[in-house]
Amino acid sequence: MKISTFKLERFFAAHEFNVKYTLTNSDCEPMSLAELLQLADDESREAWESLKLGYTEYQGAPELRREIARLYSDCTADDVLIAAPEECIFIAMQCLLEKGDHVICTFPGYQSLYELARSMGCEVDLWAPDEGAGWRFDPSFISEHVRPSTRLIVMNFPHNPTGAVLDRASYDTVMNLAAERGITVFSDEIYRFLELDPGLRLPAACDTCDTAVSLFGMSKSFGLAGLRLGWLVTRDRELYDRMGAFKDYTTICSPAPSEILSLIALRARETILGGNLACIGRNLSKLDEFFERREGLLSWNAPAGGSIALVRLHGERTSPEFCSDVLERTGVLILPSTAFDYGEKHFRIGFGRDDMPEALAMLDEYLDSSL
Ligand SMILES: Cc1ncc(COP(=O)(O)O)c(C=O)c1O
Known part of the structure; x- marks a missing residue:
């Protein structure tokens, strides 16, 4: 590669x-670690103390996935696949894209969100915001650049590096356009829950559309990047199964200590x-x-x-x-x-x-x- x-x-x-x-x-x-363990409820403290350091379930521990599913309105534990956040991007891109596909991605941004597509021989259009308009991302960029070969729209809100959040009407425009054209949305929501006004928080894409994929994890909003634990959520079963099987070629399963510590953090969210x-x-x-x-x-x-x-x-x-x-x-x-x-x-x-x-x-x- x-x-x-x-x-x-x-x-x-x-x-x-x-x-x-x-x-x-x-x-x-x-x-x-000490601060986090202080927040543990009795059940998760017991799980931490008796933890065995063997392999874990490839999708992620069921109890952890159940807790994660509480962050979403229309997705269940079965829709959650655990992996390190950057690994999640890698897995999703490998499973969603093929050479020749066209991709639209927010820019500037976390490089893997568009670089992996390029490395696979995809053509990428970069959707940049208007600095003079408060880093506004104009959704008409998408309708102007979409092609018959557009396979994927990649977006990241709250946005790294500008801190922009797409307004709700623009979000709906993008999601509706993607649904009408059969384009998958990959939504990197790794800074979710850090909206300064909770009223600005967008729905998770995986809740809005049954083929969309959302990414979230413990690294940013929770300040637990060292756990190396994140997750993909999608209601698209076929895609979920392919992403789960792809993980056999990356980490196979997630670290047992990180799973319990993430459970503790999510319960103390x-x-x-x-x-x-x-x-x-x-x-x-x-x-x-x-x-x-x-x-x-x-x-x-x-x-x-x-x-x-x-x-x-x-x-x-x-x-x-x-x-x-x-x-x-x-x-x-x-x-x-x-x-x-x-x-x-x-x-x-x-x-x-x-x-x-x-x-x-x-x-x-x-x-x-x-x-
Ligand atoms: C937008 C975005 N997505 C994904 C990641 C990857 O997260 P991690 O470094 O925890 O793998 C980052 C990290 O900076 C990021 O900013």
Whole structure:
């Protein structure tokens, strides 16, 4: 398999674990094992303590899938297939696409959402938002670009990296168009439940349409990326069975400890998500104030959901130059938009972490000293 370098992942591989601060991570504050276990109910604590480290069921533990199904309105535990989030994207693309298929995918974005299709010989049209209109994704792009060979629409809301959330009317337009034309929707919902206004939360695509596939997992909203646990949900039985069988060539089954720990987290979801949203709220008010003060040099469209936003850098400097100078002089890591192949005038900022105010203060000091 020939595939282009995953630029964002290579950037993090080079820097993430040897910098003082990361001001660009997309996950919420990671929980410790001790903190998570404190939230366990009696049944799941007992399951954790008596856990055997053998193989697990390929679809995922039934109790975990039942808990996951509670996040959806029209899907059941039988519609849930557990795998690592990135693995879920890999499995779904391999099972949905063939050479020559046409794909429409939100952009800029998490590279595997469109790169896997390209690597399989598919043609991909990139659906980009309008920065001047608050990162609005116009659904007419889809009707203008759809072709007889369009097999898949890939979307990701809340969106990495802009923090945009599609409005409900546009979502309905996309879902209806896909249903009318027999196009499958793959909806990456990995930042779900981090909508700043719960009224903006879109339905899960797997609930809206019986052929759509939704992706979610523990990495971002729950701050449990180290569990490496996510899931695909679809009511399309034939596709579900093929994706389940494909997993025999990836991980076969998920790690037993991660399954129990995910069950504990899902049962404590109100506490965990509430804590993460509170942290995001605190950080966003600091960022609002920061961008107001730095107007002229930096600007942003405040996000509608998720834990990241895309910031525009005004002036002469490119964002790779800016980010590497910030890193060198302060030890604060920021991701330039070149990692998304999205020009040289933006960078991504992350605000799901407890230490964001310290990292932001260092960036502030840097800006004072470099102006
Ligand atoms: C939109 C999106 N989808 C999927 C993933 C993959 O999640 P994970 O890194 O937990 O495999 C990410 C990670 O950054 C992401 O941003």
